[in-house]
Amino acid sequence: MKALEVKNLSFKYLIGKEKVFENLSLSINKGELVAIIGRNGSGKTTLCNLLRGFIPHLTQGDLEGDILLYDDSILKMDLSDLSDKIGYIFQNPFIQISGIKETVYEEIGFGLENLGVPRDEMIRRIEEIIKLLKIEDLKDKHPAELSGGQRQRVAIASILAMDPEILIIDEPTSQLDPKGTEEIFEIIKILKEQNKTIILVEHKIDLIAEYADRVILLNDKNIVFDGTTSEILSKEDVMSYGTNLPQIAKLGIEYNNKVEKLSKIPSVLEEAVEVFKDKV
Amino acid sequence: MKKGIVSKMYPLSKLIIALLLGITSIVVHQWQFGYFVVLPVMFMLALVDGKFKSYSKKVLSAMIIFFLFIFLVQAFFTPSSNIIWEWKFLKLSVEGLDKALNLTSTISVFLTTLLLVFETTNITDLMVSLQKTGMPNSAAYVFLASLQMIPEMSKRSKVIMQAQRARGIETEGNMWVRTKAFFPTLSPLIISSITDIGDKAATLEARAFSSSNPNSFYRDLSARRIDKILPWLILLACVLYMVWVFVPGIGGM
Numbered sequence A: 001m002k003a004l005e006v007k008n009l010s011f012k013y014l015i016g017k018e019k020v021f022e023n024l025s026l027s028i029n030k031g032e033l034v035a036i037i038g039r040n041g042s043g044k045t046t047l048c049n050l051l052r053g054f055i056p057h058l059t060q061g062d063l064e065g066d067i068l069l070y071d072d073s074i075l076k077m078d079l080s081d082l083s084d085k086i087g088y089i090f091q092n093p094f095i096q097i098s099g100i101k102e103t104v105y106e107e108i109g110f111g112l113e114n115l116g117v118p119r120d121e122m123i124r125r126i127e128e129i130i131k132l133l134k135i136e137d138l139k140d141k142h143p144a145e146l147s148g149g150q151r152q153r154v155a156i157a158s159i160l161a162m163d164p165e166i167l168i169i170d171e172p173t174s175q176l177d178p179k180g181t182e183e184i185f186e187i188i189k190i191l192k193e194q195n196k197t198i199i200l201v202e203h204k205i206d207l208i209a210e211y212a213d214r215v216i217l218l219n220d221k222n223i224v225f226d227g228t229t230s231e232i233l234s235k236e237d238v239m240s241y242g243t244n245l246p247q248i249a250k251l252g253i254e255y256n257n258k259v260e261k262l263s264k265i266p267s268v269l270e271e272a273v274e275v276f277k278d279k280v
Numbered sequence B: 001m002k003k004g005i006v007s008k009m010y011p012l013s014k015l016i017i018a019l020l021l022g023i024t025s026i027v028v029h030q031w032q033f034g035y036f037v038v039l040p041v042m043f044m045l046a047l048v049d050g051k052f053k054s055y056s057k058k059v060l061s062a063m064i065i066f067f068l069f070i071f072l073v074q075a076f077f078t079p080s081s082n083i084i085w086e087w088k089f090l091k092l093s094v095e096g097l098d099k100a101l102n103l104t105s106t107i108s109v110f111l112t113t114l115l116l117v118f119e120t121t122n123i124t125d126l127m128v129s130l131q132k133t134g135m136p137n138s139a140a141y142v143f144l145a146s147l148q149m150i151p152e153m154s155k156r157s158k159v160i161m162q163a164q165r166a167r168g169i170e171t172e173g174n175m176w177v178r179t180k181a182f183f184p185t186l187s188p189l190i191i192s193s194i195t196d197i198g199d200k201a202a203t204l205e206a207r208a209f210s211s212s213n214p215n216s217f218y219r220d221l222s223a224r225r226i227d228k229i230l231p232w233l234i235l236l237a238c239v240l241y242m243v244w245v246f247v248p249g250i251g252g253m
């Protein structure tokens, strides 16, 4: 089933000189983990904003085409009806706190208060999320005193508490160290197991290779590649669009070009073992 | 820590009582009300609530700042012929003294009651109690956010100042130097705040801020019976007091 669908979308920001997208189409199935990659400025964040309705509801621009959430046009929906359906985690962790709550615990409850979730249920969900994200140590802290990485985790917690079935996550790990990054991907894995639909913008390509079902590469106002993770992340061409390939895929490509043909370019460790096991 | 009787009171009730007393003081125009009734009662309540020290510090510093000034201006510069005390160009008159006492008494009523309200109330609790009576979310948000923004802004302006200093702009020294240094910090401060506001709209939207559902609240506040009755009792007392003051033959002016 299609959770989100973009139909012949063209978009230009009001103050932009050039279009960001031209006639882009895309559909995302329920339960899929789709990674969006592409060089800086290729429109990843813009696409996320469009899928969440922030564009055009909050940020205007010239827009053609349509964006559907389960067959209903997001363009015609009320923005307030989307908040419990599509969760959005921003690239910049510093803008993500409400700015009015005194503790992380209450910060996580903010969205639930706005949705009018009854207090008992609210507490249950806050506690559950705190446990899931292992942020017990932060719960009594003031949100403004947190580091970037801590804020990012609190932001994720705050959105997950609202329990949306679709999640858009824009570069969640850019402020995090390897351990923090690993923790976020652990959470993403759990969300995937809960059958959430996830749209993830991420630069750390090795992690995409490991976790994503599907990869979409944006470049020059449109999608250049769209396919399963192992299919896209084994293409040498990907590197000519300003994105990296997993180390393993690079090794495979190099080996394939210089040593001998491989049956398949691997993108994760298991595939590599499979491909190389009778070579050595 | 156990809460004192004032701290335990429902925030909205406290606020209403404070305003009732303030209004009464304006209406009756008797300086004794502020100085002999409200002021001692507020200090007593602060004492009972265990907040005496920080409360009296705030009240005194607020009084010293503008209270004394108002009192002196009113007392010595109200034109009149009934001079009771004189020194050089300073003339203290009966009318002047009366006016000064009345004005400062009213101010002290507002000051002492509201300071006690804020001293004994968590501001978020106050907002929640107001929201429950129908104050729009957005109004509560703006209020709370601006309160929290002040330390954030000053932190940010310090960072900008540091950056300016690194670029060789003088930021320390006399008043003039600092003023000159202040203006260049202003535009980055304003611009960064404005872009933050744009982002804030999306951030709040992501948290269902504009949802049409009625809000629920994590803070579990409810007015006890005493919280509901007390404002009415105070109102009754204030009305009786006004009657006593204004109706000839009863108390009477």
Ligand SMILES: Nc1ncnc2c1ncn2[C@@H]1O[C@H](COP(=O)(O)OP(=O)(O)O)[C@@H](O)[C@H]1O
Pocket: A013, A014, A015, A016, A020, A038, A039, A040, A041, A042, A043, A044, A045, A046, A047, A059
């Ligand atoms: N609010 C905006 N107004 C005008 N132009 C914008 C705005 N946000 C992004 N852009 C432009 O749109 C293009 C895509 O940006 P963005 O979606 O942020 O890319 P990415 O997230 O892939 O780095 C860039 O050229 C950027 O300068």
Ligand SMILES: [Mg+2]
Pocket: A044, A045, A046, A091, A170
């Ligand atoms: Mg981006």
